Amino acid sequence: MAPGLPTAMDRPHFIGIGGAGMSGIAKILAQRGAKVAGSDAKDSATAEALRALGATVHIGHAAEHLADDASCVVVSSAIRADNPELARAAELGVPVVHRSDALAALMDGLRPLAVAGTHGKTTTTSMLAVSLAELGLDPSYAIGGDLDAPGSNALHGTGEIFVAEADESDRSFHKYAPEVAIVLNVELDHHANYASMDEIYESFETFAGRIRPGGTLVISADHEGARELTRRLAGSVRTVTYGEAADADVRILSVTARGLSSEVTVLLDGTELTFTVSVPGRHYASNAVAALAAGAALGIPAAELAPALAAYTGVKRRLQLKGEAAGVQVIDSYAHHPTEMTADLEAMRAAAGRGRILVVFQPHLFSRTQELGKEMGQALALADASLVLGIYPAREDPIPGVTSDLIVQAARAAGAEVTPLSDQAGVPAAVAGMARPGDLVLTMGAGDVTDLGPLILDRLAEVRG
Known part of the structure; x- marks a missing residue:
């Protein structure tokens, strides 16, 4: 039998409860009987799954979301010091626990x-x-x-x-x-x-x-x-x-x-x-x-x-088949580092047969693009054609001079066919204009590029159906 609740985590409040790492800890604590609460920037299927376990999930960050009887506040490294719920925790004297400490306690x-x-x-x-x-x-x-x-x-x-x-x-x-x-x-x-x-x-x-x-x-x-x-x-x-x-x-x-x-x-x-x-x-x-x-x-x-x-048949965003329309398969890849991009593109090349590989790539983080933009562009040379979107900032502020153009130029220097596209709304139409039956389309990156898969499939069905 697994152990019960760690000390002082019977009424935890999670700031950013919908995140991949945070939501998992919240779920386990709820399953062990904790009174779980938290907040996230936007509603999601993950938030709804937590509510189904009895958790209270607030949308948006506000001081009043933190209950007076919270036993601790759980944060990740992505939570900024000026978060109002974090400030409220300091006022109330509620202990702040890093996500990793909470997970370590669960393993005891x-x-x-x-x-x-x-x-x-x-x-x-x-x-x-x-x-x-x-x-x-x-x-x-x-x-x-x-x-x-x-x-x-x-x-x-x-x-x-x-x-x-x-x-x-x-x-x-x-x-x-x-x-x-x-x-x-x-x-x-x-x-x-x-x-x-x-x-x-x-x-x-x-x-x-x-x-x-x-x-x-x-x-x-x-x-x-x-x-x-x-x-x-x-x-x-x-x-x-x-x-x-x-x-x-x-x-x-x-x-x-x-x-x-x-x-x-x-x-x-x-x-x-x-x-x-x-x-x-x-x-x-x-x-x-x-x-x-x-x-x-x-x-x-x-x-x-x-x-x-x-x-094991896969995990979401790790070469996950999103569907097929007009003879074109759309696959979602979380790859955002050049090594991961290369591995996924090589795997898809082996699976594609005679079909082409088309990539919609969204760089993740300004700092990563600054250091590895050239290598990302070289990895895209393994595809037959690519669309490159703007940088997904996540937790970072922009760095002057660092844009996805660093990747575009490196890809072109490596002989890749690559097109910059600043407007994500234009991606479904652009892909539908490129793809033909037998092709594989990869939406690639750690940001919200994953949301484009269903839209691409809808557009392919509309145009080619």
């Missing part, structure tokens, strides 16, 4: 498995949550994306395992003490918080140092950044490597494309295992093998976990 008394890395965290965490549930282990989990319905990013399970996505962006993953940790890759990202690769390595070393005594670090043998981290750790923690590299402890022998899925064969403890990954591409196959190695480190027989991984 359980067997935590934390998934870290610059890319692939949500997918790998989801694979573990689904496959462990398939085996009847009823894990608790907190994921940075929805599996198949709004609010499905978290669950309070009755089992002893807690699977959590561990976010390095603000160093909040230093709060966790996992029994097993996964590091999928290590690259420079989140430039507002990390100035160099050395700072990134130091942060991941701290995370690895938090693994419980006798625990295990599962880490990629294929990514140079992960290999460097392994060298820096120098045996300070029990390590299991995985990947296609010849020296990997869990070695990927082959990945065979089967349409929008893959057949993967691995060598683990001297035994070959072949299983299906129900999403396309080597990148996702590698994520599945990381999940397999981590489950084995927890003592779950690999021969049982491998077939259970096939139960």
Whole structure:
């Protein structure tokens, strides 16, 4: 039986309760019996899912939304210091708890498995949550994306395992003490918080140092950044490597494309295992093998976990098929870093057959575009044609001279066919004018570009129907 409520979290108030990470913690607390309340900038299906669990969700931020009897206020790093509910908490003397501390408290008394890395965290965490549930282990989990319905990013399970996505962006993953940790890759990202690769390595070393005594670090043998981290750790923690590299402890022998899925064969403890990954591409196959190695480190027989991984059929925004109209499939991709963009475009190239790949790309964050705009443009050269939208600012203020034109120019220099488009309202018509039967259209980015998929499908049906 999973533990009950953490101390002083029986009446939490979440500022930004509709966010991926915040809503998951709120959901688990509500399922454990807490009186959950919170606010968000706009209403959403996630907010409605929380209300269905008994949570009070206010729209907009105002001091009066914070109840006088709130036991704590939960915030993420995205909440600004001038938020009126935060100011009201200070007036009332209500403790303020960071999201990562709240999640760490939820893991107390359980067997935590934390998934870290610059890319692939949500997918790998989801694979573990689904496959462990398939085996009847009823894990608790907190994921940075929805599996198949709004609010499905978290669950309070009755089992002893807690699977959590561990976010390095603000160093909040230093709060966790996992029994097993996964590091999928290590690259420079989140430039507002990390100035160099050395700072990134130091942060991941701290995370690895938090693994419980006798625990295990599962880490990629294929990514140079992960290999460097392994060298820096120098045996300070029990390590299991995985990947296609010849020296990997869990070695990927082959990945065979089967349409929008893959057949993967691995060598683990001297035994070959072949299983299906129900999403396309080597990148996702590698994520599945990381999940397999981590489950084995927890003592779950690999021969049982491998077939259970096939139960994972995707997570929203991770190469999610939005629909088909006029012979054109529209797929949503959360990729916003050049490595992720390249992996998704390569996976789609393998699945597209003779069809073309058309991309609607929305850059995410001014700081990321400033540092990686050239590499983003080079990644778009893997598509047959792209539309590039304005930068989605998220939590950042504009940086003078930093626009999506940095990406457009780099893409053109790499030989890509790319068109800048400042007005998102014009995207459906533009795509309908480009696409033809057999093509794949990717809406790509971490911002509101995801909202364009249904509009593109409607326009394709209207024009070509």
